[in-house]
Amino acid sequence: MYDDYYKLTGRPFQLTPDPKYYFQSQSHDQIIDYLSGDVKTPDGFFLVIGDIGTGKTTLARHLLKMLDDSDYACGMMSNTRVEGEDLIVTMLTAFDLDARAGNMDSLLSKLHEFAHKLQAKGRQAVLIIDEAQNLSNSALEDLRGALTSEGDAQPLMHCLLIGQPGLQERISSDSSLKSIADCVSNSCQLESLTIEESTGYLMHRLRMVGWDNNPVFTEDTLAALHSNSNGIPRQLNTMCGRLLLYGALEELQELDLDAVENVTEGLAEETKLNASHRERITSLAHSGVSNASMGGANNAASPLELSGQKIPEPEPGKEVDETDGRLNKLEGMMKSQDATLKQLTSLMTQLAQKK
Numbered sequence: 001m002y003d004d005y006y007k008l009t010g011r012p013f014q015l016t017p018d019p020k021y022y023f024q025s026q027s028h029d030q031i032i033d034y035l036s037g038d039v040k041t042p043d044g045f046f047l048v049i050g051d052i053g054t055g056k057t058t059l060a061r062h063l064l065k066m067l068d069d070s071d072y073a074c075g076m077m078s079n080t081r082v083e084g085e086d087l088i089v090t091m092l093t094a095f096d097l098d099a100r101a102g103n104m105d106s107l108l109s110k111l112h113e114f115a116h117k118l119q120a121k122g123r124q125a126v127l128i129i130d131e132a133q134n135l136s137n138s139a140l141e142d143l144r145g146a147l148t149s150e151g152d153a154q155p156l157m158h159c160l161l162i163g164q165p166g167l168q169e170r171i172s173s174d175s176s177l178k179s180i181a182d183c184v185s186n187s188c189q190l191e192s193l194t195i196e197e198s199t200g201y202l203m204h205r206l207r208m209v210g211w212d213n214n215p216v217f218t219e220d221t222l223a224a225l226h227s228n229s230n231g232i233p234r235q236l237n238t239m240c241g242r243l244l245l246y247g248a249l250e251e252l253q254e255l256d257l258d259a260v261e262n263v264t265e266g267l268a269e270e271t272k273l274n275a276s277h278r279e280r281i282t283s284l285a286h287s288g289v290s291n292a293s294m295g296g297a298n299n300a301a302s303p304l305e306l307s308g309q310k311i312p313e314p315e316p317g318k319e320v321d322e323t324d325g326r327l328n329k330l331e332g333m334m335k336s337q338d339a340t341l342k343q344l345t346s347l348m349t350q351l352a353q354k355k
Contacts, residue, residue: 002241006215013241017061021063024309028190042155046184047167054234074126133167198225271303
């Protein structure tokens with residue numbers, strides 16, 4: 001596709017987080033400075049807060065690669081819908097430690113022994129928790145307890161909680177989390193990119209794949225990309241990936257404002273279509289849950305009922321879970337169909353050009 005047409009060695013604007021393309025903006029400076037200085041005694045939670053699409057996961061993976069093995073032993077958690085023993089098992093697994101079955105005391109003992117051995121060698125353990133906004137209040141308390149052991153005045157390891165703004169708001173406002181709030185020693189906010197940073201971000205990614213000023217990005221184009229994306233990295237990736245595809249299909253050597261406007265209009269139409277799909281899926285899911293909750297009253301019998309199998313009554317409070325399940329399944333089907341249609345459209349465009 002566009003990478004072949006413009007003779008690039010890869011596609012620099014994929015939406016999957018990739019530390020290879022990491023770009024350090026000004027809002028990253030605090031966390032980078034904190035961890036790249038002299039090894040220090042852990043002193044509590046470090047909150048890294050950012051909205052959706054601001055590059056939190058890319059930053060987390062970059063930190064794993066950046067930290068010197070001679071000073072740090074790093075582990076990363078992404079599964080944050082756990083608590084109790086499951087949380088400790090996940091922490092042990094993050095550090096490649098034996099997490100086979102055991103009770104809470106034995107699991108904690110393994111974790112604490114690991115941290116103490118590191119400290120004896122002049123190293124520190126760093127636990128990076130991505131998607132930390134999904135940690136329950138109970139899990140946060142379990143985490144706080146796991147980071148300390150009897151007889152230790154300080155936490156046994158550095159812990160970075162990387163999550164969306166709701167995490168910080170919950171910790172600061174929920175009275176039941178006062179002990180967690182007291183353990184927060186540092187925090188930083190990942191901001192959207194400035195116009196200069198947006199330009200630097202785009203140029204950095206393009207040069208990583210051998211871009212040699214083909215296609216040309218005019219100053220107006222760069223300004224429009226920043227404005228339309230609000231300086232959010234994920235939105236920049238979406239727009240630039242689509243812009244390069246448009247340029248390749250139209251055989252453009254310069255991407256100007258007209259190209260940006262065409263791409264922006266196309267994305268806006270897709271957003272409306274996706275919103276319509278979402279509304280329809282939600283309606284269908286709620287309709288299905290409502291029917292099940294009513295035991296099929298005033299509705300035609302389902303195939304299972306006709307076959308003699310009784311549909312089990314949903315447990316109280318399960319309606320929301322069933323709705324989410326239906327939404328996820330139906331959305332997955334819709335996305336698969338959309339992807340297939342896009343591939344067919346692309347192939348038809350290429351065939352038309354060859355004719």
